[in-house]
Amino acid sequence: MRISQLSAASGVPIPTIKYYLREGLLPAGEQTAATRAEYGERHLRRLRLIRALLEVGRLPIAAIRKVLSAVDDPELSMHQVLGTAHYAIAPTAEPHPGDDRWSEARDRADRMIAGLGWRVDPDAPTRDELAQAMLTLGELGMPATGEALLPYAEAAMRLVSEHEIGTIRASGTREEAVQALVVGTVVHGRVLDVMRRLAQESASAGIFGDGTGKAPAP
Amino acid sequence: MRISQLSAASGVPIPTIKYYLREGLLPAGEQTAATRAEYGERHLRRLRLIRALLEVGRLPIAAIRKVLSAVDDPELSMHQVLGTAHYAIAPTAEPHPGDDRWSEARDRADRMIAGLGWRVDPDAPTRDELAQAMLTLGELGMPATGEALLPYAEAAMRLVSEHEIGTIRASGTREEAVQALVVGTVVHGRVLDVMRRLAQESASAGIFGDGTGKAPAP
Structure with a gap:
């Protein structure tokens, strides 16, 4: 055409x-x-x-270029393509060298991942992302231990192992499998995020609202 | 000070x-x-x-201003503050008026929410977000029905009803409760997103990798 x-x-x-x-x-x-x-x-x-x-996915063009190069490189394993997609999606890591609170949060993130028995590259930027979220929660006086965040880890692993990985394995050609992997990472991440906000609104309507989804008059 | x-x-x-x-x-x-x-x-x-x-949360300043105004407004109910935070977080909705495929996806999103029995405002921008994700998945030839996305809805609702709403209810003053609500929505959304990518990497290491977290040589 x-x-x-x-x-x-x-x-x-x-x-x-x-x-x-x-x-x-x-x-x-x-x-x-x-x-x-x-x-x-x-x-x-x-x-x-x-x-x-x-x-x-709302990825910038530069990140899309990296992901597509990985998709097109026949030398890369599926695991490497996933790593490239994760790296492109991850916001720039914000390590704070020399900051004790940062180092402590990063240690806590590493211990949590180890405690879960998850196999994650020691240099994965996702480790810094988790540390940043833990640091922020702690500064706001909210629970930020590995134990407090365990429900998120469990929900994520259940979803990945029961549904996402199965979809990828079932895919046909390498190109289809790679696309399913990248789309799964990016688009299903958005699906989960929006579902969580929909569930929050619904739960909030039950507890704080008047049941119509609109808030009651003060 | x-x-x-x-x-x-x-x-x-x-x-x-x-x-x-x-x-x-x-x-x-x-x-x-x-x-x-x-x-x-x-x-x-x-x-x-x-x-x-x-x-x-990576919210722009304009969105932060809206969220803080809602936090500071004593006239607003908790449900309204949550709605404001959700609205500020939601990327600009991209309805495609007159586009049949868009209307169909939006119908599918609405039917899914109704089928779940969730109470969500008819004008919530999250409905458009879900429709956009469904439309994109369909265009990529991936499962995009309410049934296919049910595991995401179930994981989200389990997390919200078993953990998140409880945290909010347990909070003390209105200011603390509102902060827990906003932080919970934004920061815990990031936590869930990063946990899912960590879980994916770990599952991928088991299936595609050599067990070290690094991909095998081709």
Whole structure:
């Protein structure tokens, strides 16, 4: 198909497609004449993956480029592709070298992960993310021990082991499996986040509201 | 305490504190002389709340202002404060008026919420967020029905009803309860997200990796 047809099929405007081509996010089409290129199903699939990472995952273009390079690299194992996606998703780690409270929080995060028996790379940026959340909770006077956060770990592992990993294993080709992995990480992360806020609103309506979902008059 | 002491106690630089004062995020100190103001414990608590929303919640200043106004408004019920926090956290909803696929996804999201028996405001932006995630999953050829996403709903509700709502109810004063609510929504959302990625890495190490957390050589 031509670029105009690719645009119609994907809902992505032509200038945006050209931008992705220039940025190397989308592979070039097959050149059939000096000013004409043909695009196929794999371009359409790739466009949808870019939009998913952008619109639902809200990843910046630089992070999307890293994820797509990993997806395209046949040398990388599934585990490495997942690591790349995690690294791209993780906000810039904010270690505070020399800050005792930070070191203590980071130790607590490491101990919690070890206590769970989880196999996580010692340099994974997610360890810093967990430490930052623990540090913040502690500063706000909220429970921030590994024990207090255990329900989150248990809910996360149950979801991953009972549902997510199974979906990935069932996927067919490497490309499909890798896409399921990346989409699963990013889009299902959003699904879980929005479900939690919906559940909170519903629980709050039962406890604090008048049952209509609107708050009572003061 | 003086502004310099407030800065030392909170770890927030003086120019940043002055910026929060100008922006109305932090209430003014008690003026004890023409060029001198006294700050107290509530300024310190407020500064910590701002930093939590900024650093862990990654909310923009405009969203933080909305959340803090709701926290400070004694007329608002807990349910309304939660709603304000949710609204501030929710990325701008992206309804696609006139787009049939969008309408269908939004219907599916509404049916799922109704089927769960959850009490959620008909205008809650979280409904659009769920619809967007469903639309994206469908476009990528991944399961996107209410049934397929049920494990996420169940995990979220279990966490909220067994742990989060209890924490909020146990809180003392309205200010403490409201802070627990806002922090719970924002910071614990991050905790759950990072736990899920840690659990994924660990599960992936077991299935795809060589058990060290590093991928095997190709």
